[in-house]
Amino acid sequence: MSKALTPGGECEAWCTKCKRDTLHNIVAMDATGKTPAKVLCRSCKGEHKYRAPKSAAGEKVTKRPARATRKSAEAKSSAPSPAALYKRWEELVGKHAGTAAQRYKVTAGYNTADVIEHKDFGLGFVTEELAWNRIKVLFQDAERTLLARHGQNPPAA
Numbered sequence: 001m002s003k004a005l006t007p008g009g010e011c012e013a014w015c016t017k018c019k020r021d022t023l024h025n026i027v028a029m030d031a032t033g034k035t036p037a038k039v040l041c042r043s044c045k046g047e048h049k050y051r052a053p054k055s056a057a058g059e060k061v062t063k064r065p066a067r068a069t070r071k072s073a074e075a076k077s078s079a080p081s082p083a084a085l086y087k088r089w090e091e092l093v094g095k096h097a098g099t100a101a102q103r104y105k106v107t108a109g110y111n112t113a114d115v116i117e118h119k120d121f122g123l124g125f126v127t128e129e130l131a132w133n134r135i136k137v138l139f140q141d142a143e144r145t146l147l148a149r150h151g152q153n154p155p156a157a
């Protein structure tokens with residue numbers, strides 16, 4: 001949910017005087033027209049340069065090495081961490097022990113829960129059929145979208 005920001009409109013922003021995110025009136029936009037340049041704090045009525053709110057987007061702006069912030073990143077971001085992916089992958093390895101992996105071919109069709117062997121990424125598990133010709137596959141290190149049924153005609157539907 002992002003509505004277009006315009007002068008006269010309102011936005012959440014960090015107020016240096018209030019030392020918190022407050023509702024601001026937009027006084028002026030910057031050259032890109034996408035970010036407010038000058039804002040007026042509704043709480044203290046102070047006019048100042050726009051600073052992104054610290055609660056939401058602000059967290060991402062302060063980029064620190066992934067390892068140092070892994071704990072907080074895991075809690076806040078919805079993207080699974082490499083450790084979490086590996087754990088899921090490992091669980092699937094156990095679950096599918098005994099299932100023969102099929103060699104991944106871009107021209108073949110796959111179903112959810114198929115086990116595949118990719119020449120670059122190794123052992124993978126089809127976690128989702130994204131489209132008739134796209135599958136989501138969980139590998140040891142990442143979840144990847146792969147092509148399937150390449151060269152075939154889409155189902156007449």
Ligand SMILES: [Zn+2]
Nearest residue numbers: 015018041044
């Ligand atoms: Zn203020």
